[in-house]
Amino acid sequence: MGPVSADSDKAAKKTDKRPTATGRRAAVTIYDVARHAGVSPSTVSRALGKPGRMSARMERRIQDAAAELGYRVNPMARALPTGRTHTLGLIVTDFTNPVYFDLVRGAERAAGVAGCTMVLAESQESGEAESNAVERVRPLVDGLVLAAPRLDDEALTAIAQDTSLVLINRVVPDIASVVVDVRDGLTAALDHLRAHGHGSIGYLSGPARSWINARRWEVLLEEAPRRGMHVVEIQTSEPTLAGGRDALRRVRAAGVSALVAYNDLIAIGLLREAQATGLNVPGDLSIVGFDDIFGAELTTPGLSTIRVPLGALGEAAIHVLIGRVNPEEHEPAKTEFVRRQSTGPAAAR
Amino acid sequence: MGPVSADSDKAAKKTDKRPTATGRRAAVTIYDVARHAGVSPSTVSRALGKPGRMSARMERRIQDAAAELGYRVNPMARALPTGRTHTLGLIVTDFTNPVYFDLVRGAERAAGVAGCTMVLAESQESGEAESNAVERVRPLVDGLVLAAPRLDDEALTAIAQDTSLVLINRVVPDIASVVVDVRDGLTAALDHLRAHGHGSIGYLSGPARSWINARRWEVLLEEAPRRGMHVVEIQTSEPTLAGGRDALRRVRAAGVSALVAYNDLIAIGLLREAQATGLNVPGDLSIVGFDDIFGAELTTPGLSTIRVPLGALGEAAIHVLIGRVNPEEHEPAKTEFVRRQSTGPAAAR
DNA sequence: TTGTATGCGTTATCAT
DNA sequence: ATGATAACGCATACAA
16 A cells, blocks of 8 residues: 555545545545535536636636635546547657657647646667557557657557657658758768868667668768768667777777767767777767767767757657647758867878 | 557458547447457456456456457546556656656656556756646646655645655655665765865755755765864755856865765766866866766766665655555665766865 | 536446 | 446536
8 A cells, every 4th residue: 555644634624525445535526616616517517627608707606616625627537528638648768868858858848838748658779668668658648759769660550540649750651750850960060070081981870770870871871972971881789878889899990080970879988988998089080979968068078969959859749749730841850060079180091 | 569450441340440530440448348259348347357256268258359359448447436547657856857867767667567657747946846747747646756856845745645645855754755875975975085185075055945955965064074074065056067067166265175066967067167267176176976877977087976876766766656665664775985086185285 | 608417438336 | 257237527418
């Protein structure tokens, strides 16, 4: 049994509500309010539901009664006849990845102003866990936001079939999504690197199932040659600090002088590992991260990175989900290259 | 595997569900399952609810029927008669504060294994916003966890009166809570500083309404004199990087050679501001943070800090909440001093 | 404008 | 062991 109130005597006496078995008071219902105000329950429902349609005095009386009794609607009970729970779900791959801080905040705030509460779940970078999370959350919510889902198109389409779905940084036919346009930031980064004499760069790639990873690599593949630069993909084991550290061997083998990473975590991991082995950044190696998470500016040198407006992304996803904005009209958020100190002139050969 | 097939025509024909107005299919209910299995709805409810009490063959048949139809219980409908929603709430002060990453993860996982889903809300360091968050979430959940709440004892007691409540890092009479014992880590840090010749240290304090801030300061006040060290409190404007930066002026004025901060954010803010003004850390100033958040090891020098087992804390809070562990038996998690490079010998006078 | 009656999907209390 | 039936709290179509 969970912890219950310390002493229920006083409370019970004061507000005259039948106590439940747990010792906590039973909730006040519209029936209580109705009796207190001398009207019928349905009138109470109306007065509280949509404050427009009745005599102002009556409405006022009911509101007073409700306030006096401390009435609060029971979301579950309301959800049954209406089918709407006023709850939205957000599923991210990894709680501890700082990218999601601002995204979650943006989503939660947008949901809040829309009168909805957020339920959060984590998919731990695995398709199966993601599927479980979706199944657990789905019956509870009016709609679902999946951030960078790892499920395949088919699975996502199946989900979209019976629950409103918005994807972040993933595009699937006939499913609403909110994406960032990585081209601006990426080309700015490439220009910056080229101006510093880097002719050959490496892309530290992200999860194979990640759509946005493929997207980033694709744009690089388009834009680098256009600038007369070579670009190679360098695999990482996971999109974390450890993944970045592990990649150093392959980075050195590749012989590139500059890198763009799938995310800041990988970039920072590599940065630190490089320094640990005596390399100078940016003297020997220039590194560009992605996202501009908390921590990117804390390293020495500060991490040059491509900033993604995460908060705006989370907010936009909710807006699309609740229909406040048409997915068609929603235009991709722009990315921006943030120059710090982890990038500099290429070492002389 | 998803319960519905990608191809809606086949599925619609095969399972004969009436489509809703939105175009999405109506949910399968126990009535559908009952008809399909040739039994009554109440039997289905029992078979699925508590797999013990009926003929194994019947039970099996019902489960098959449910699976075939893709039945999933409706949490809202279930919550009505039972009063239990299988949902737990967690309210933190600030989503973007890295301290909460692990805490949220720990809580979410513990909730998950208990078959509950988490709803998350943010109170933005304000008592009023916290109160709103509580009110919004409360009717939805079976229990609530408040991390470092800013509300006063009275308000919290009132909340505890009609919803199960567990506090993290806050102690209020007759309310269950989960706290860390800061003494171990703090004394280790003090010993470390004294061994390096620091005789006078400053405490960069946190929010005035924060119980854990008072607690940290109190222990410092006890333990520093015991070691023949002076200790002064230095106010900060907010428990963030900016708060740490702003405090530098007062730190220099205070003339201390070492600092312990309320949290890592403040410590890092101060560290960077000190460096920006030409000070050497730890040469001129030794700095100890608190929590060991992501980012603490990324600075140069790496931040010495007092590690708090956040994940375990979040998990413990949920365990207490769902009654898996008695609040009395729950013993405070221990803190540990993590020595990095932001602390060193006091400058010669 | 306000009240009456019914249903939402489940669990629980009865009979059987 | 299984089936009928009554809540649970709210919204709503309909009657007044």
